Amino acid sequence: MVWVPAICAASCAGNFDTTRVERPFEHQASLGQEVFGVLCDRVGASVLAEDLEGRSYHNLCHPDESGKYDDKVDSFRLPPVAGSAALTRNLAVAKLERMADRRQDIIRAVDVIAPDVEIEDPYPAKGSTGTPRVRLHTALAELLERLNPLYDSNPLEAVGGTPGPLFPATTQALARVFDAMAGNDDAQGALAYIGGRKGYRPAAAALGVIQPVLSYPHLRTLSQQSVRMLSPGGPAREQFMQLLNVVHEEMRSSRPALPLGALTVEDPDGIAQPNRPRDNLEVLQHVLLATDPKFGAASQPGLIVLRDVRGFALVHGNTPGIVGSVPDPFADGDSDGLADVDDFGRFIGLQGHPVAVDAPFFVPGEPRIRPADSLGRAVLDNGSPAYQYIDTTQTLVSSLMRDVGALVDPDVTNERETLMYALAGVQVLLGDRVKGQTYTYGEGEDRRTIEFTGFDPDTSPLVDLVHAMGQILADP
DSSP states (O other): OTHHHHHHHHHTSOOOOOOOOOOTTGGGOOHHHHHHHHHHHHHHHHHOTTOTTOTTTHHHHSOOTTSOOOSSOOGGGSOOOOTHHHHHHHHHHHHHHHHHHTHHHHHHHHHHHSOSOEEEOSSOOTTOOSOOEEEHHHHHHHHHHHHGGGGTOOTTGGGTOOSSOHHHHHHHHHHHHHHHHHTOHHHHHHHHHHTTOTTOSOGGGTTTTHHHHHHOTTHHHHHHHHHHHHSTTOTTHHHHHHHHHHHHHHHHSOOOOOOOOOOOEEOSSSSOEESSOOOHHHHHHHHHTOBOGGGOOOSSOOEEEOBOTTSSBOBTTOOTTOTTOOOTTSOOTTOSSSOOBOTTSOBBOTTSOBOOOOOSSOOTTSOOSSOOOTTSOOBOTTSSBSBOEEEGGGBHHHHHHHHHHGGGOOOGGGTOOHHHHHHHTHHHHHOOEEEEEEEEESSGGGOEEEEEEEEOGGGOHHHHHHHHHHHHHHOO
16 A cells, blocks of 8 residues: 555646647658658557557657667567467568668658648638649648548438448458458469569550640539539439449359360461450450551650560560470470569579569669660670560550540540440440340359340431341442
């Protein structure tokens, strides 16, 4: 009971000083450092729950007065463990220290994404004149303040949205996806298998379709209108959910197709006869990727690497499906006419070890084994290209895309929205809309029938046109 007087004495003391003492480095911390600190604290609290105050990883997540971080977890501040708990502890420490290894990458990425610059104010105050501007970090802070209520409520619940707070429901749904993947060895193996496909596109095109989407000047307006149309209670919500249901059933009921044999073209009589019929994808690939200088000429070639049927880069000199055509240092141990890869998507040699070869194109942050050639292609020791490439500026699909550009001119004064005008008449050509049509996915107990609104072929002039064209072509 000796502690009772001490508690009583403390209770009689004056008020506690709650003045926050800022660190000297705090005013110099960037947004990336602040974000890293929050993420690091969250990871530390989840994997080292026994450290109630976070002292063991505090200096790893936050800089000291001079701006320096620790790179290791202070294990002396953790309670001792033994047995299986020691293994769990080691994994938790390794996770935090691995995050510390990528600290500068994370900080730099956040600072590049959200620099402290001025932007046009998307929500100017009423009565503002000219072009109001606002600091990006200020606008970001205001956005986060507006999002805070979503941790405790869901404004869409009244119109059919998910019951309960919106943000927790979203993270829980994402957790269910990852939990399903964690319990599926095939899914994990597939992800690891495609993980070796780094550097398959040049840096300028690495972002793919995301780059033009993010560059769209009216992206904010498009996003706002899309949310209004597709969210619960929106005018297009029912159609959107129907689309998701169809995609779900297509993926659920899909089955692996029987592998086609290697496609080879024999030319005994000068007719270039393939050994089997091409499937739809092979026909499209053969036509759209046909190359000819007449399709376009550019000062600089637009190279991409050719891929085999597995999606891996086609090594230089390899004729797909032809046994013995895989050159050194690659191997074809299973005699399928393609270079062997391991479970991590890496090319391997005869001994099963990864081949010392670079990715088809430069990968930022990864050192190269050999300097690239003048066109940026990966090369072997003899200076020859390691893979087969195609110049996209001289393909049929590239030529078609350049021609289509004139048909989708957004400037209405030019009267060149030919493609959009054509789409406007599609509904008339396809016929009347008919409700109650059905399609069945799966078999047996997995059968599921979806009802949809389709087109009535009996009222479609397009069907009559196709029939008439067939009769004309059949007339000798």
